[in-house]
Amino acid sequence: MTNVTDPVVLADDSVISGLDYWRELPIKQQPEWPDADAVGRASAQIASFPPLVFAGEVDILRERLARAASGDAFLLQGGDCAETFAGATADQIRNRVKTILQMAVVLTYGASMPVIKMGRMAGQFAKPRSSDTETRGDVTLPAYRGDIVNGYDFTPESRRADPNRLVQGYHMAASTLNLIRAFTQGGFADLRQVHSWNKGFAANPANHQYEQLAGQIDKAVRFMEAAGADFDELKRVEFYTAHEGLLMDYERPMTRIDSRTGTPYNTSAHFIWIGERTRDLDGAHVDFLSRVRNPIGVKLGPSTTPQTMHELIEKLDPDREPGRLTFITRMGAGKIRDALPPLLEAIKAADANPLWVTDPMHGNGITTPNGYKTRRFDDVVDEVKGFFESHRAVGTHPGGIHVELTGDDVTECLGGSEMLDEASLATRYESLCDPRLNHMQSLELAFLVAEELGK
Numbered sequence: 201m202t203n204v205t206d207p208v209v210l211a212d213d214s215v216i217s218g219l220d221y222w223r224e225l226p227i228k229q230q231p232e233w234p235d236a237d238a239v240g241r242a243s244a245q246i247a248s249f250p251p252l253v254f255a256g257e258v259d260i261l262r263e264r265l266a267r268a269a270s271g272d273a274f275l276l277q278g279g280d281c282a283e284t285f286a287g288a289t290a291d292q293i294r295n296r297v298k299t300i301l302q303m304a305v306v307l308t309y310g311a312s313m314p315v316i317k318m319g320r321m322a323g324q325f326a327k328p329r330s331s332d333t334e335t336r337g338d339v340t341l342p343a344y345r346g347d348i349v350n351g352y353d354f355t356p357e358s359r360r361a362d363p364n365r366l367v368q369g370y371h372m373a374a375s376t377l378n379l380i381r382a383f384t385q386g387g388f389a390d391l392r393q394v395h396s397w398n399k400g401f402a403a404n405p406a407n408h409q410y411e412q413l414a415g416q417i418d419k420a421v422r423f424m425e426a427a428g429a430d431f432d433e434l435k436r437v438e439f440y441t442a443h444e445g446l447l448m449d450y451e452r453p454m455t456r457i458d459s460r461t462g463t464p465y466n467t468s469a470h471f472i473w474i475g476e477r478t479r480d481l482d483g484a485h486v487d488f489l490s491r492v493r494n495p496i497g498v499k500l501g502p503s504t505t506p507q508t509m510h511e512l513i514e515k516l517d518p519d520r521e522p523g524r525l526t527f528i529t530r531m532g533a534g535k536i537r538d539a540l541p542p543l544l545e546a547i548k549a550a551d552a553n554p555l556w557v558t559d560p561m562h563g564n565g566i567t568t569p570n571g572y573k574t575r576r577f578d579d580v581v582d583e584v585k586g587f588f589e590s591h592r593a594v595g596t597h598p599g600g601i602h603v604e605l606t607g608d609d610v611t612e613c614l615g616g617s618e619m620l621d622e623a624s625l626a627t628r629y630e631s632l633c634d635p636r637l638n639h640m641q642s643l644e645l646a647f648l649v650a651e652e653l654g655k
């Protein structure tokens with residue numbers, strides 16, 4: 201593992217810390233901050249704040265992910281496309297946590313293996329965009345890049361990148377994480393509450409199916425309790441946080457040297473991924489994240505070649521450390537059955553064992569004639585099936601799923617057993633970026649994945 205203490209000598213013979221070498225490299229998807237000094241002050245302030253996660257937790261997660269890579273556990277990653285500051289409310293956070301807990305129960309029961317629970321939460325505030333600008337009528341403004349950069353309102357003031365948002369982002373992440381920790385450590389996530397997580401959601405077929413499963417779990421738990429089992433361990437569940445490591449003016453100051461080991465950890469989340477748009481081998485993001493100890497994910501789109509995959513492994517996981525590297529494939533339903541198998545064949549012949557996760561959302565975006573960005577639930581399901589089929593055919597482990605979801609009853613993705621159609625998208629479309637599965641669609645997907653895992 202490259203260490204922060206490894207200095208880098210630049211062309212002019214000056215020497216910098218490896219952790220800052222990214223500053224010398226091409227970088228994509230950063231905002232145009234109008235005031236560089238203000239950004240420097242915001243980053244310095246963030247650097248002085250306490251870490252959000254602890255290095256020891258990150259190490260435990262790496263071990264858990266290593267088990268998933270070997271086929272002995274399954275990773276569930278879910279949450280908003282773009283978290284918003286206004287959405288960091290108790291109700292919305294609780295609904296998302298409940299939805300992830302419910303999905304995890306369905307998966308654990310179906311697959312009979314541990315499920316690692318991870319939220320795209322407490323830091324998923326920055327977004328890469330296809331275009332730097334957005335045009336409405338004859339007005340063109342900077343694109344919305346997430347609440348940690350600028351506002352969504354379509355006015356010049358709102359769309360101007362504001363460094364104060366970096367500091368606000370830290371505080372929003374801290375309060376979200378605080379509530380997540382309270383829910384998952386304070387008894388709310390106790391398996392004996394399996395029924396209560398289903399309460400408060402609109403009745404629908406997936407809820408009903410879940411209720412039946414919860415009944416069976418309840419019965420088993422009561423039987424074991426009567427037989428004298430001690431269920432104190434069930435009171436607390438491990439819940440990890442993740443986001444795209446995109447905005448360097450936030451990620452860099454959140455990276456600290458662990459006092460135990462003297463190595464750098466990005467303390468803004470347990471798991472950080474590099475997006476499809478910023479995974480250039482010689483770019484800033486890959487270099488920076490190659491130097492931190494967190495488990496790292498990389499999104500792989502349909503054009504990824506085995507050669508690129510090998511180079512990413514070499515750069516990000518030179519020591520082939522178990523649990524270090526996760527490939528999150530987002531190929532699209534129509535492409536996954538052609539694009540994924542060659543990568544899996546290549547990995548079988550290599551000396552690496554990354555964790556393979558499917559993101560069935562990002563390759564399946566469409567825009568409706570009435571202007572909504574959406575995804576068809578059937579395409580999401582089809583990509584998940586293609587993921588499992590490909591792994592079964594090659595003999596590798598399908599190790600997890602990565603979805604954009606919310607616990608709220610939004611209408612953003614088409615289909616599902618509620619059969620949401622184009623007209624209903626207007627009813628409750630709340631995402632500020634990409635469409636998320638609603639509570640029911642998320643549960644439905646979990647049942648489907650459990651079925652695939654059970655095969």
Ligand SMILES: O=C[C@H](O)[C@H](O)COP(=O)(O)O
Pocket residue numbers: 281327328329330331633634
């Ligand atoms: O979430 C992913 C990306 O940020 C998103 O798909 C980009 O969307 P855009 O094409 O509207 O910019």
Ligand SMILES: C=C(OP(=O)(O)O)C(=O)O
Pocket residue numbers: 281328444474475476477499530562
């Ligand atoms: C931008 C994202 O994905 P991708 O990099 O795969 O497009 C995301 O997951 O928010």
